[in-house]
Amino acid sequence: MIKDKLNRQFEYLRISVTDKCNFRCTYCMPKEIFDSKHQFLKKNELLTYEEIIEVAKTLKPFGLKKIRLTGGEPLLRKNIEYLVEGLKKDALIDKVMITSNGSLLTKEKLIALQKSGLDSVTISLDASSQKVANIMNPVNNNYILVSEAIDNVISIFDSVKVNMVVIKGVNDKEIIPMVEKFLGKSVELRFIEYMDVGESNNWSLSNVFSSKETKDLVGKYFSLKKLPDLIDSTSEKWSIDNYALNIAFISSISKPFCSECNRGRLSANGNFYTCLFSDKPYNFSSYFRNEKNNLSFNDYFIKVWSNRNDQYSQLRVINKIDKSKKNKVEMSYIGG
Ligand code: SAM
Ligand code: SF4
Ligand code: SF4
Numbered sequence: 255m256i257k258d259k260l261n262r263q264f265e266y267l268r269i270s271v272t273d274k275c276n277f278r279c280t281y282c283m284p285k286e287i288f289d290s291k292h293q294f295l296k297k298n299e300l301l302t303y304e305e306i307i308e309v310a311k312t313l314k315p316f317g318l319k320k321i322r323l324t325g326g327e328p329l330l331r332k333n334i335e336y337l338v339e340g341l342k343k344d345a346l347i348d349k350v351m352i353t354s355n356g357s358l359l360t361k362e363k364l365i366a367l368q369k370s371g372l373d374s375v376t377i378s379l380d381a382s383s384q385k386v387a388n389i390m391n392p393v394n395n396n397y398i399l400v401s402e403a404i405d406n407v408i409s410i411f412d413s414v415k416v417n418m419v420v421i422k423g424v425n426d427k428e429i430i431p432m433v434e435k436f437l438g439k440s441v442e443l444r445f446i447e448y449m450d451v452g453e454s455n456n457w458s459l460s461n462v463f464s465s466k467e468t469k470d471l472v473g474k475y476f477s478l479k480k481l482p483d484l485i486d487s488t489s490e491k492w493s494i495d496n497y498a499l500n501i502a503f504i505s506s507i508s509k510p511f512c513s514e515c516n517r518g519r520l521s522a523n524g525n526f527y528t529c530l531f532s533d534k535p536y537n538f539s540s541y542f543r544n545e546k547n548n549l550s551f552n553d554y555f556i557k558v559w560s561n562r563n564d565q566y567s568q569l570r571v572i573n574k575i576d577k578s579k580k581n582k583v584e585m586s587y588i589g590g
Pocket of ligand 3: 511
């Protein structure tokens with residue numbers, strides 16, 4: 255096992271399978287920037303499923319246990335269940351999960367994904383009303399479709415995680431309605447602090463509705479009980495007395511988890527990043543496309559991971575980020 259400069263072991267790979275999406279969430283792909291002129295990756299630049307499976311197989315001996323497929327919208331890639339099957343049965347990855355906006359997750363697709371061995375599904379939904387959902391994502395009347403997808407995931411996978419990004423003054427009034435919407439269901443509702451990923455979403459600290467604010471608000475209406483922290487989990491979880499629903503907080507801004515960060519990220523065209531906020535790609539695709547390289551892939555990966563010292567969110571807290579650098583990669587490219 256190799257460790258990075260901060261003694262962190264590699265275990266978890268998040269793979270963006272496409273940088274395209276059929277939604278335009280304001281905090282991720284603002285429609286004014288991701289418009290018809292935006293240059294998305296070309297089809298022949300994308301890693302094929304075979305190449306992705308090869309990457310997973312090669313990284314497994316380094317400790318890789320979990321893979322999350324994301325994007326962009328991962329369901330825009332055709333037959334994504336073939337990729338899941340390869341990762342589970344060929345690359346023997348313990349846990350393969352997917353995060354999706356839910357709009358293309360039909361019942362048939364979910365059944366195919368379950369058959370392929372997919373372990374769990376996370377769906378993003380930021381509001382419990384179409385009106386506010388449309389403010390968060392102005393291009394798609396998504397609310398009913400996504401709500402149906404959430405119910406279908408519960409019926410096929412027994413439970414579902416729902417991601418809600420909370421932006422102050424925009425959808426914080428939806429926190430209690432979202433809790434009420436899922437009270438009786440086998441859901442983990444995850445409140446995510448709005449993050450400064452990429453350079454296009456005009457993020458400001460004043461727009462962050464903190465986990466503490468959310469927890470205090472929910473605590474006014476419901477009796478919460480803290481659940482034990484799981485090793486390697488980046489969220490704090492709470493149960494709500496007498497209800498099936500659990501809630502969780504992902505506090506990347508107010509309580510960063512850099513010291514335990516065991517994840518790498520692979521873009522759809524095969525660039526590896528050692529942090530969500532990185533601007534430095536490591537070209538993995540050349541190794542899986544038989545291009546000439548000086549080092550073997552194993553030596554290259556050992557070099558990359560053992561030199562890793564990222565802790566962007568931790569540095570943000572103590573105001574030590576180099577703000578002159580303006581080339582962080584976009585969330586839709588690196589995968590959330
Ligand atoms: N399209 C899929 C979806 O929305 O679930 C997968 C990709 S999306 C980039 C993955 C996750 O990142 C989503 O839950 C989304 O809400 C979250 N996300 C995107 N931009 C964010 C930001 N600026 N701050 C916090 N979370 C963000
Ligand atoms: Fe698309 Fe997901 Fe980004 Fe929304 S958060 S724009 S659904 S990639
Ligand atoms: Fe990991 Fe970077 Fe996020 Fe810290 S800021 S938790 S190092 S991805």
